[in-house]
Amino acid sequence: MHNPIRWMGRWSVAPALVLLAALAIGGPCQPAWSQDPQPTAEPTTQEPTAEAPGEPAQASAPEEAAALPEEAGTEATADAASGRSESMQWVDEHIFDLDRGWLLLVVLIFCGSVVFWIAHARSGRPVKVRKIAGLEAVDEAVGRATEMGRSVLYIPGIQDINEIQTIASMTVLARVSRTAAEYDAKVEVPTSRSLVMTTARETVQAAYLSAGRPDAYNQDLIYYVTDEQFGYVAYLQGLMVREKPAACFYMGAFYAESLILAETGNSIGAIQVAGTAMPAQLPFFVAACDYTLIGEEFFAASAYLSGSPEELGSLKGQDMGKMIVGGLLILGVILTTLASATGSEVLQHFVDFLTQNVLT
Amino acid sequence: MKNLDPDKIKVILATDCGSTTTKAILIQKVGDSYRQTHRGEAPTTVEEPFADVTMGVINAVTEVGELAGRRFVDDDGKLIHPATETEGCDIYISTSSAGGGLQMMVAGVIKEMTAASAKRAALGAGAIVMDTIASNDKRKPHDQIQRIRELRPDMILISGGVDGGNTTQVVQIAELIAPAKPRPRFGGKYRLPIIFAGNKDAAPLVEKTFDEDVELSIVENLRPVLEYENLSPARDAIHDVFLEHVMAHAPGYDKLMTWTDAPIMPTPGAVGNILQTIANTQGINAVGVDIGGATTDVFSVFDKTFNRTVSANLGMSYSISNVCAEATMPKILRWVHFDMDERELRNRVKNKMIRPTTIPQTREALIFEQAVAREALRLAYQQHKEFATTLKGVQQQRTVGDTFSQQVGGQTIVDNMKLDLLVASGGVLSHAPRMNQTAMLLIDAFEPEGFTTLAKDSIFMMPHLGVLAEVHPKAATEVFEKDCLIYLGTCVAAKGTGKEGRPCFSYEIKGSSLNERGEMMYGDLKLFPLAQGETAMVIIDPAKGFDFGNGPGKRIERQVKGGTVGLVLDARGRPLALPEDRATGQATMKRWVEAMNMYPGESRK
Structure with missing residues (x-):
């Protein structure tokens, strides 16, 4: 039997790419058949008229229709002067904004690398992902809790479920819960948002089910404490000192409470694994915890833990995209520096071209 | 002991009762x-028709006596001791691996933690570990029970x-x-020994669980805290x-035990x-290896931590x-410097398997x-490296400097650069x-780095000396x-990789009989004669990126010690890649074989 998700994944890549390309190049430009009353001309180019002060810049549909031939005529003259064919003009006016062609290229490179690496991974060739110590340590931390007969404390940050870090945290929670189910350890998840509690319950329940231990799932161990930042932290500190969990996971968005939690965890001798994309909190976690997932590692957890070719390929593709961006940034800095240092007109033209055409 | x-x-007499041969020294x-x-x-006489291990012992000892011109066995067939001027011995000691040695099953809560410690304790005591039961071994309870019933261990060690x-x-x-109700290998009336070396609070509960069918011994916890491993009480109990x-319960051992002046030890335990x-x-x-017909034992002592592994299917x-299936034929043939017919080799392998004593x-x-x-x-050493690790489940201490160099617990403690004796x-x-x-076999398989002395056990005397170390260190x-x-010599090998033909290191050797200097290119191998008992001073200047123990390029x-082979300078890099x-x-x-003078007089191109 076909796996519907896999089947969909196989065929959905190409249309998705086309859609992305269309979105990138289409942007605010509307096709001729669109009934949207938005003007095709960019608002920034339109001066507000003296006859209608205070009126919104948005023109009504009939007015726009009337204005179109005139504007088109003006643009057509300009395009003819620049050597553009009529068909290109028509495409530019009615379907795509060809001035944004560079964006299309960038989108194609980025999406292309993702698609390429997904295909590469699907073909069965190995995709190397370096070991992430923090995720490798999950078994060790839960194992410690099991041997010591104590619980595992999981803190999914202090933000709500709309925060991307909280969502990433749920992926790690699934893995921690699954391991805990296999080892027969207790996982306690106090949350500071009610929606996070609901999501965490679903996540943990699914993990216990997939581990073949639905009977061991206890929803009372995943509970809401308070929305108040320091009320929540005070509760957690008290819990840690009283219960002395053997393993503490801090995964999500943290602010001032990061060091308070990590130091308390350290003092009770727990193995601590932290993961956050908050740059200001990372040094505290690194210093006080056993393992820390740093920024992107935290978001890569899903692909790393699942090991599925689609996710690994996507991760690799994104990394390639980042490498390209990084490379271009360095190139841009060098060119700009050289242009200003040498006063070379050629370099300056090139830099101007990049900033005014490619990057706009 | 007296x-x-x-x-x-x-006068010290020592025997090792192996599965096929009883050796006396x-x-x-x-x-x-x-x-x-x-x-x-x-020949060992533990099996029928003799079914008395002492007969083989007497035969081996008699041979020694004849060679030494000394009488060790009296007219009643007993060992004479203490010694006089012309007969008997002051101490008699023995090891045994007859009948498959000591076979154990171990159990723990987490496979990588207490169960791993139990395995280390059993292996260190010289046992063969038949299986490890753990709560996270991915087996259902009924599968675990089935497995326990199928095995017939000599004893079980429980931790957790x-x-x-x-x-x-x-x-x-x-x-x-x-x-x-696992049944033991020997004796119908024999009650299976179970050693409990786990949480002391659980000991009374465990005691209640077992009935009179088993012989339960309770010893100190082998992981009293996760940060520390206390294996000695469990090993002594084993x-x-x-x-x-x-x-x-083994045939004739009751009599042999009355003869010995120190407890009989399992052979691998004595080697360790x-x-x-x-x-x-x-x-x-130090690292020691004993490659046999069915198994390969690897022993290591790094920073005073002893580890032993038995690779049950490598022999x-x-x-x-x-071995051929696990390593694959291309990997084996990379060590052969001429063409061989793979089909013929497969026949050779099967012949060796069904006729194990052929050479x-x-x-x-x-x-x-x-x-x-x-x-x-190579495979046995790889397995050993994976097993000989730091403890898992231990809290780490970090600084901000560790941001990009975090490592999980359970890293191997085997470091070839620190290895002094193989x-x-x-x-x-x-x-x-x-x-x-x-x-050459040792260098290729173990890939020692830096300076390593190579030696071999002349007549497999290490088991005897292992027991003797308990009595007379x-x-x-x-x-x-x-x-x-028998010292083979010293291997001086570069760690790092480079390009074939590029400089790897320059050397200067100063000794009484050997004075050389020169440069080694990457991929070169050189052998210098340095006789046993001789020493020489070796000065190495590594090229950039190559390490001999002082850091890359330092x-x-x-x-270095000499030996029957001499001094080997190895610029093939590590990890070794063919x-x-x-x-x-x-x-x-072929170049390496010739450099090491492995098969002299070889005319094959």
């Missing part, structure tokens, strides 16, 4: 030092939970074993149970014992097919067997026609140094 003044001990005080003087062997920690799962393990229960003694007294890191006769009759057969041995040793034993290594072949150390080990100066292309690989291998 209270004997160590200085008055002059005689150690005597010659002048001021102890030396191994004679040896003899006879730190002191004051988990009791529930520890009792659950006991509850799996109790109803399974030795006691081995003597009291297992040996007592002598290696530990030597490593600790000399302050070195040179019964397990040779498995190679042609040069080609020898070269192929040594190629298989390299892979068996000792080989087992037929394919000990009985190789030339010592150069033994040295001085005699054991002296005999080990002077008679047990100069190093060390004194060319993928078969023709290039053969040419490279």
Whole structure:
């Protein structure tokens, strides 16, 4: 039997790419058949008229229709002067904004690398992902809790479920819960948002089910404490000192409470694994915890833990995209520096071209 | 043991009762030092029709007596001791691996934590671990019970939970074993010994779980806290149970036990014992390997931590097919410097498996067997590295500097750069026609880095000396140094990778008989004669990126020992990589074989 998700994944890549390309190049430009009353001309180019002060810049549909031939005529003259064919003009006016062609290229490179690496991974060739110590340590931390007969404390940050870090945290929670189910350890998840509690319950329940231990799932161990930042932290500190969990996971968005939690965890001798994309909190976690997932590692957890070719390929593709961006940034800095240092007109033209055409 | 003044001990008799042969050695005080003087062997008689291990012992000892001109056995067939001027011995000691040695099953809560510690305790005591039961071993309880019922271990070691920690799962393990009622190998009336070395709070509950069908001993927890491993009480208990229960039920061992002056030890346990003694007294890191027909044992002592592994399916006769399957034929053939017909080789492998006592009759057969041995040793060492690790589940201390260099617990403690002594034993290594072949096999399989002394156990004397170390450490150390080990020489190898033909290091050797200087290119191998007992000063200036122990590119100066092979300078880099292309690989291998003078007089192109 076909796996519907896999089947969909196989065929959905190409249309998705086309859609992305269309979105990138289409942007605010509307096709001729669109009934949207938005003007095709960019608002920034339109001066507000003296006859209608205070009126919104948005023109009504009939007015726009009337204005179109005139504007088109003006643009057509300009395009003819620049050597553009009529068909290109028509495409530019009615379907795509060809001035944004560079964006299309960038989108194609980025999406292309993702698609390429997904295909590469699907073909069965190995995709190397370096070991992430923090995720490798999950078994060790839960194992410690099991041997010591104590619980595992999981803190999914202090933000709500709309925060991307909280969502990433749920992926790690699934893995921690699954391991805990296999080892027969207790996982306690106090949350500071009610929606996070609901999501965490679903996540943990699914993990216990997939581990073949639905009977061991206890929803009372995943509970809401308070929305108040320091009320929540005070509760957690008290819990840690009283219960002395053997393993503490801090995964999500943290602010001032990061060091308070990590130091308390350290003092009770727990193995601590932290993961956050908050740059200001990372040094505290690194210093006080056993393992820390740093920024992107935290978001890569899903692909790393699942090991599925689609996710690994996507991760690799994104990394390639980042490498390209990084490379271009360095190139841009060098060119700009050289242009200003040498006063070379050629370099300056090139830099101007990049900033005014490619990057706009 | 009887209270004997160590200085008055002059004649020591030691036997090792193996599965097929009982080996006896005689150690005597010659002048001021102890030396191994004679040896003899006879078939082991533990099986029917004799079913009495002492008969083989008497035969082997009689042979030694005849060679030494000394009478060891009286008219009643008993050993004579204490010694007089012309007969008897002051001490008689023995080891045993007859009947498959000590076979154990271990259990713990988490496979990588307490169960791993239990396995280390059992292996260190010289046992073969048949299976490890753990709560996270991915098996359902009924599968675990089935497995326990199928196995017939000599004893079971249960661990789990730190002191004051988990009791529930520890009792659950006991509850799996109790109803399974595992049957022991020997004796119908024999009650299966079970050693409990887990959470002390769980001990009364575990005691309640078992009935009179088992002989339960409770010892100190082998992981009282996760940060510390306390293996000695469990190992001692294993030795006691081995003597009291297992040996007592094996044919003739009850009589043998009354003869010995020290408890009979399992052979691998004794080998580990002598290696530990030597490593600790000399302050070195050592690795020992014993490659047999069915199994390969690897022992290591790094920073005073002892580890032993038994690779049950890696051997040179019964397990040779498995070596070929696990390593694959292309990997084996990369060590052969000429074309071989793969079909013919497969026949050779199967023949060796069904006729385990045959030895190679042609040069080609020898070269192929040594190629298989390299892979068996490499795989066994790899397994050893994976097992000999730091403890898991331990809290780490970090600084901000560790941001990008975090490592999980359970990293291997085996570090080839720190390795000082590599000792080989087992037929394919000990009985190789030339010592150069033994040295090359060791270098290729273990890939030592920096400065490593290579040696081989001359007549597999290490088990005897392991027991002797318990009774008379001085005699054991002296005999080990002077008679047990045959020093092959020293390997000086570069760690790092480079391009073929590029400079790897320059060297200067200053010795009484050897004075050389020169440069080694990447991929080169050179052998310099440096006789046993000689030493030389070697100064190495590594090229950028190559390390000899002082860091990449840093100069190093060390004194090296000579041996029957000499001084080997190895610029092949580490990890050792052979060319993928078969023709290039053969040419490279041929160059190395010639450099090491492995098969002299070889006319093959």
